[in-house]
Amino acid sequence: MIVVNWNAGPQLKTCVDSVTQFGGDYVGKIIVVDNGSIDGSETSVEGMPNVTLIRAGENLGFGKACNLGAKDADSDYLLFLNPDAALFEGTLRKVVNFMQAPANQVVGICGAQLIEESGKVSRSCARFPSVTGFLAHAVGLDRIFPGLGNSMAEWDHLADRKVDQVIGAFFFVRRRLFEQLQGFDERFFVYFEEVDFSYRARLAGWQSFYLADAQAFHAGGGTSNQVKARRLFYSLRSRLLYAFKHFSFPAALMVLATTLLLEPLARSALALARRSLSGLKETWAGYRMLLAWVPEWLFKNKTR
Secondary structure: OEEEEOOOOHHHHHHHHHHHHHOHHHOOOEEEEEOOOOOOHHHHOOOOOOEEEEEOOOOOOHHHHHHHHHOOOOOOEEEEEOOOEEEOOOHHHHHHHHHHOHHHOOEEEEEEEEEOOOOOEOOOEEOOOOHHHHHHHHHOHHHHOHHHOOEOOOOOOOOOEEEOEEOOOEEEEEHHHHHHOOOOOOOOOOOOHHHHHHHHHHHOOOEEEEEEEEEEEEOOOHHHHHHHHHHHHHHHHHHHHHHHHHOOHHHHHHHHHHHHHHHHHHHHHHHHHOOOHHHHHHHHHHHHHHHHHHHHHHHHOOOO
C-alpha cells in the first residue's frame, strides 16, 4: 500500500492506523512517500511496524511519488490511498476477493464506496473526459445538467458498476497492469494522473470497477485545501495536458480556448454572485499562474 503525504497533519497517522487495524494479512508493507512536508506529519508514522518511510526531500507531485513508492512494493496488488482516507473493517477483504474471482480477471482497477465526514456517499466515479464535458464544466452547465459533465454526480453510487474511472483517493490496481503501463504519467503533477492511467488501461483492454459493497472513509479535498489558488492552477494545467495528450488537435485547442477565455469569467461571475471576495481572488491567482505557465509549455515544453 502506498500513501503520498504532503503536510497532511494528523490525517496521515489516522490513515496508517486504519491500515494497521483493518488491513490484516492483505497488507504486507505500508509505504509512505513524504513529499517534503514541513509540518512534521511524516514523523508520526516513522518507526511504525510494517511502515517504510521514503523522504523525497521535495514535492515530487502525486504521480511521481506514487511511482517512487510502487518501486518498493512487491505484492500482486497496489493500493494507492490518500492520507485523508481510511480503511474500514472488511474493506480490503471484499476488494481482494472481488479481484481474485475468475470472472473479474479483466478488471485492472477497483474503487470502493467512499464515505464522507457527514456520512454521505461521495460521488467518486467519473466518465472519461470529453470536450463536451470540459465545456459544460467551464461555463457551469454541469451544475444544472450533471449528465453533461465528466463527473457522474447524477448517480447515487449505491450499486456495483463498471465505470470509466474511480477516484485516486482509493485506487486499487493489479501490479502487472501498473508495470504494463509503466505507472502514472509524471507530467501530471497532481490531478488527472489517475484519469490518464485509467484511460490507458482501457485502451490496453482492462476495466475499472466500482465496488459499492466495500467501503472506506474519505474526508475530501485533503491537503490541497491548504492552497486553493494553486489547486485550481494544478487542475487547469493537468486538464490541458490531458486534452493535448488524448484529444484531437482541434478538440484540444477548443478546450484550451474555453479554459483561458470563458472559464475565468464564469468562475468570477459565480464568486460575485456568492459575494465571495476570497473566491474571486483565488480564481485570478490561479489563472495568473496558469497564464504564466502556458507560454513555458507551448514554447519550451514545460509540463511541470
